[in-house]
Amino acid sequence: MANEKKHGLSRAIIIGLGGAIGFEIFALLNYAYFDLAGPSMISALFFCGIINLITMLSYSELSAALPEVGGEYTYTKVAFGGFISFMAGCLRWLASVFGGALAAVVFVNQLGVLFSVFAPSIQDLVLVNASLLIVGLVVILIVLSIRGVEEATTLIVAAFLAIFVIFLAMSLGYTLAPQNIVPEASPSSLAVFFATAAYLFPMFVGMRALVTGAPQIKNPGKNVPRALILSTVLLTVVYLGVAYVAVGAVPLEMAVTGDELPLLNLAASAIMGPIGAILFALAGIIASVSSVGTAMTVQSSILGGMSRDGYLPKALLKVHRRFGTRYIAIIGSSLFVVFFGISGAVEFLGYAASFGSLLVFALVNFSLIQLRRKMPRLDRPFKAPFYPLTPIAGIIMSVLLLTFPVILRDVNAESALLSSLGLVAIVLVTYYLRMVKREVDFNRLRVAVGGICFGAGVTLIVLTPVIAPPSLFIIMILVGLVSILAGILNILVSARKID
């Protein structure tokens, strides 16, 4: 360990940018621009940058004070103890699952864009077999041992920055003046503005990769906070520049013409010609493949950490003899990535990834406040300025972004929130079951499963007259009755054994 090479500030900035610059910019700008906010998407991006910067100040203080491996999981564990840290770990895992699924969808979309330039017939083939391609991509990444990530990150960041700089430089030859980039001061416009910011937020969250890499940075107490702040500012400037040019180059009316190319690919094509379209499609493909791989590694690391602490089965810690990776954790997580990826619902996945990350950000800000009160003498090489305003502002902004898309009744946001809540409920049941005495685990599990079946059966019977088509009415009632009966039987038998 003594000879382990440590990285300086510049490398730390690259790690931060490498975590954040990725496939999201290829996927998320479309819905935000064409369906939600129009040109005022640029202001929403700026708002995301501000929220990210505020929360990165909290991350900076916590990572400098607690430089151990684990990131959010460690901060919440020290601040609040087991349950909250378990929640933080699970939410981080969820965000990673949804992010990985989104990356897999972007991979297929960008592959389609690339082939649209060369061979439209192959593009159709790609889009028709999207599910198969996603499964194939994930299986290949499971089988491959993911090595040399560090070098790949540097290359990808350098390539991305170069592409974006060329794109911005070439746009100087055009007169681009997008209108209405600031939202109107009306309640409906502000609701759309916040919903757009929530949707675009995953473009920034990868920055925290720097926190997990803190042990590899020289003088982390000084360099990590600096790198976090510098890379956040740099990233926001690059994103704003690219979005400004894209919005200027592609008028909103293009959505009406039925052109299904993503915004960034359309803009690249308009500014740089066919070369631009190819370059951006290639960049999208590389970024998405890299992100799926990273998501799987992150997921296995999170599940491994929680398994080590006894929250999840020890089997998740098993390391493959040849590849040296936690193969059971990777395969388990990959199933979720495939499950959500083959749905192909970019908007749903964007919101779902965002919700998980926003909740984690709120927990990190709460942890900062709690640690200042609980451990006032903790050595803090960096202190978040304007305390307690910064963490409080971070919490309020995260909550705003979480609630507005649902208030706006965006169907994608609603289904994403419901799905996330459903998965969080499973997480809570898991925690409850793992934390009770082992000898009554099995019967408690039966009670829990029985309760779920009973509840599902009652819900089904209540909803059937409202939602069921006549042909399915009797079947749904029967399924509901069987579920209720099964629930009662499971609860009665198990409750007696627990007593």
Next chain:
Amino acid sequence: MKIRRILTAITGIAQEVIGVLSGVLAVMLVLNILEVQTVFNVPPELLPLYLLILGLFSLFSVISGYFLIREGRE
């Protein structure tokens, strides 16, 4: 007690069948086999939610059915 055991086993088997069929329906929805998305009028933006609900229902039904079958055989 014998009647109760038989009832438990039959309910368990019924739940196993329901669970497996829900899982099959989820897969059919994802891959749109036999145009089920159109048959059930599932909007694309709600597909992930349908999948999640069917997947969870299938999972819990199979687990619950297994417990009941085990109970019935004891």
